[in-house]
Amino acid sequence: MISLTERAAKKVVKSIESRGHGVGIRIGVKTTGCSGLAYVLEYMDTVPVTRDYFKYESNGATVWVAGRDLVYVDGLEVDYVRQGLNEGFEFRNPKERDRCGCGQSFRI
Secondary structure, eight states, rough: OEEHHHHHHHHHHHHHHHHTOEEEEEEEEEEEEETTTEEEEEEEESOOOTEEEEEEEEEEEEEEEEEHHHHHTTTEEEEHHHHHHEEEEEEEEETEEEOOOTOOEEEE
């Protein structure tokens, strides 16, 4: 299960409306950084045609996750945070063991 806080869901919905198209976001991971994995969040313009995607609804937003990434992100909560002049999505994953010093990559 993947969940978005109300703030994150509102940001996703508003961004899709501003873009004028889209069916939700895809959340996954890629290999990179000091700790090995980094989160990927991108807007989906069309519904995936393969059966390898899982669909979640959270606070009015749609989230897609590829089956290969589910082992890393199952249980993930995504928030949208503003701190001073900075803003962005924040990932809270109960499976994370640690993050690198810069906070860009993590390890399961």
